[in-house]
Amino acid sequence: MGSRVFLLKGVSYSSAMGNSFLTHSRRSFNYFGFPKVIVHHDRVRSCSSTKIQSSLPPPDVTRLAETARIALASNEVEEFAPKIQQVIDWFGQLQGVDLESIEPSIRADTENNNVRDDVPETFDDRGTMVASIPSYEEPYIKVPKVLNTE
């Protein structure tokens, strides 16, 4: 597990917390032997498909922004990329935890089997809802043309 699990500046209690996490994980968990590549991201970009444990390429902020449909300005990409990288690195600490045979929890499940009938209900104040639509021509919500760029 890399040494830089927590990248924090100037806040003493946070780095102390990062250390106590490491102490606990050494005591309580086994390491998977995930490649240190996760943390030392400057050495990444494995393109070989024969590797069993592939490295995760660092976040490509421009590509992510396209996927998320947010038109980032170039100064935003520059500003966000290191911060996002920092947080994603920090997320990487979960790689070193032994989670073998632990079931994932989708939700807190404070109560089981809470479902309702799959029957739609009509909202009764359609008029007010329609009034919020920026561009409307009864009965259509207007959008500009759709270009298939992908």
Place this chain on the structure above:
Amino acid sequence: MLSALQSPRSLSRFPLFHSSKPFLFHSSSHALSYASRTDQSTTTTSSSTSSPPQSQILTTRHSLLSRQLTATEVAESYLARLRLTEPQLNSFLHVSDSVLREAQDLDRRIANNEEVGPLAGVLVGVKDNLCTSDLPSTGGSRILEGYQPPFDATAVKRVKELGGIVVGKTNMDEFGMGSTTEGSAFQVTANPWDISRVPGGSSGGSAAAVSARQCMVSLGSDTGGSVRQPASFCGVVGLKPTYGRVSRFGLMAYASSLDVVGCFGSSVADAGILLHAISGHDRFDATTSKQDVPDFASHFAPASSLESKPLKGLRIGLIRETVEDGVESGVVSAIRAAALHFEELGCSVNEVSLPSFSLGLAAYYILASSESSSNLSRYDGIRYGKQVFADELSSLYGDSRAEGFGSEVKMRILMGTYALSAGYYDAYYKRAQQVRTIIRNSFKEALNQNDVLISPAAPSPAYKIGEKKNDPLAMYAGDIMTVNVNLAGLPALVLPCGFVEGGSAGLPVGLQMIGSAFCEGELLRVGHIFEQTLENCNFVPPIVADNSA
């Protein structure tokens, strides 16, 4: 141990209002004195003895029904204080202009001896991510600037049905993402204890408004601590219910498996009465529990009726990892003092270890950013909210969202998009869900051996505005005390238990009490007793005390 200033045992269900004569005011100074009378914990900040907080909801109800005061007088009093303090605090994004009219309607009904609900005349602040049909609801974001929803959130609807008066919409970090209100697209709220400091977040406006007595109680939301941390920073009571206790219909979703609607009050009783008003199954939210909601009001006995060791036999577990390195020493002292107070009340206090504790923070941020990237994709500028003109659709999406969202929101959406990308699900989201299972199980185990778990609500008191603004991880680190409770879906109550140095009157520190699922009643009972027996603690900030007549 019990303060000599306790109200005598009351014959009615409601604690006695200390002033026996009716109150008329024609000027704002009178209006402010009214407030200092109803809030028994306000005399002045230099007062050496102070009585514990009384329920504003119950004392107001008593005054209204006994005709000592009118709802209009009460409303005028609070509105005057709101206007006086708002320029410094900026708690509200919108203030209702129908408050007095609603109060007058209520007065008419009382005069006609009509039945009035349990929240009659209660002035309620509502966080701006809860939809209100008669006030804008922006979620703290420009993408919904000016948006007025066509419906009320269920929690808001229930407040109104029971007689509550919505005073306004409170400021928040955009879409709940943040711990200071610096993430609001519109304004930064100041902490009433020291206006150079943050009130906490994301429900900072709701916490500050109750703290500064601009309203009696308020609604907030808690996804990773957004009710509990600002309650601690502002010296008020914050209650996070069990996931499924309160309907999320009309709450703008941030992370659907973690969000809950929560309550603020200046006393445990008020937070509990408000919770009772909004709780219960809702057909519009399938995640709400069908379990009955117990009557929390029966838990708020007057302190004078308590025996000498009222919590005898209660097992309290102090979470060891929350009072170790990395937590400010003043906070640790306040929590240890609270543990001693519990022992005086008859509890047995043990330390309990939750070794997976610090894992929860990363797991939380993975789950929350992933879920939010999905939830916020609905803000596309097409059906509501701000639309930026473009001649083709993906640019319309891209530009509307780029202009409408703030930086923190954009970053979290991008991080979530990354974590959910094909090929990364196993590495991040799935592992975070597995950590969630570990945390749920360790809480269950700890709550088998203890009735209530305690910890600080935050590792520090309120810090300065601007201090953590550019350092995301430093800000996220402050959530360490609160996120695990959301992952497990458990209820938690934060109440002020002490002070640390700072500001002109010290900075409040909140104690967090965690209970088992759907055991809010127990938390409220224990919290109420703790609060009513805490000596020499006055949690009214200088900005209120200074402005009282």
